[in-house]
Amino acid sequence: xxxxxxxxxxxxxxxxxxxxxxxxxxxxxxxxxxxxxxxxxxxxxxxxxxxxxxxxxxxxxxxxxxxxxxxxxxxxxxxxxxxxxxxxxxxxxxxxxxxxxxxxxxxxxxxxxxxxxxxxxxxxxxxxxxxxxxxxxxxxxxxxxxxxxxxxxxxxxxxxxxxxxxxxxxxxxxxxxxxxxxxxxxxxxxxxxxxx
Numbered sequence: 452x453x454x455x456x457x458x459x460x461x462x463x464x465x466x467x468x469x470x471x472x473x474x475x476x477x478x479x480x481x482x483x484x485x486x487x488x489x490x491x492x493x494x495x496x497x498x499x500x501x502x503x504x505x506x507x508x509x510x511x512x513x514x515x516x517x518x519x520x521x522x523x524x525x526x527x528x529x530x531x532x533x534x535x536x537x538x539x540x541x542x543x544x545x546x547x548x549x550x551x552x553x554x555x556x557x558x559x560x561x562x563x564x565x566x567x568x569x570x571x572x573x574x575x576x577x578x579x580x581x582x583x584x585x586x587x588x589x590x591x592x593x594x595x596x597x598x599x600x601x602x603x604x605x606x607x608x609x610x611x612x613x614x615x616x617x618x619x620x621x622x623x624x625x626x627x628x629x630x631x632x633x634x635x636x637x638x639x640x641x642x643x644x645x646x647x
Contacts, residue, residue: 457566458502464569466498484584494577496633500570501609505546508615511560520561521546521614529568536571537623540610548614570609571623575633576601583646593644603637 458464471493478486509519527545534540549561581595607623614620629635 455565457504457564460502460566462502462566464499468494468496470494489580489582492579492581494575496575497572499572502566503541503568503570503609503612504565505541505563505567505612505614507546507548507561508613509549509561511549519549520563520565522549522561523547523563531621537605537607537610539621540571540623541568541612541621543614543617543620546614571607573606573627573633574602574604575606576604586645590645590647593642593646595642595644597640597642599638600635601637606634 473491475489475491476487477483478489480486505521506517507519507521508517510517511519524545524547528542529545531539531542546563549559577597577599578601579595579597581593584592584594586592606627608625608627610621610623611619612621627634
């Protein structure tokens with residue numbers, strides 16, 4: 452079926468990550484041991500969301516699996532005019548309950564393809580600031596401050612996509628599970644390491 456052609460469920464079409472490290476210049480009138488030698492590091496990650504398939508909570512194959520798809524309404528955009536994350540991401544009016552115009556099939560297949568849309572994009576900024584203080588020959592003390600998701604940006608999950616539930620349709624009801632830096636709230640940690 453042509454409706455089964457589409458992006459893989461795990462397809463992330465665009466993925467950008469850049470890592471950087473910057474040696475800060477001496478900080479103003481502070482003494483050299485305190486004002487110089489600071490290093491700023493960062494990891495910035497951005498990627499598009501995962502695919503979304505719209506369902507109608509119907510069972511056209513009579514298999515007990517209510518994962519049938521709706522029909523698409525001609526002339527309607529898949530995204531609403533007042534698109535907003537997390538509350539309004541998919542145009543409910545772009546889909547209709549599948550129906551056979553001839554009345555020959557009790558529950559026909561809808562013509563909406565799989566993975567028509569992408570969920571919300573994800574953005575994450577991690578930073579660290581470090582300085583190594585020389586104690587004596589061959590020994591130093593390293594101070595490190597690390598900040599994960601420094602902007603405290605929420606990473607929303609895909610919106611609900613079942614047209615049989617118009618009250619929840621097109622809305623993200625949770626954030627993604629924390630993994631690899633994504634999905635966590637802002638976190639800060641400090642560390643001291645003695646190197647000898």
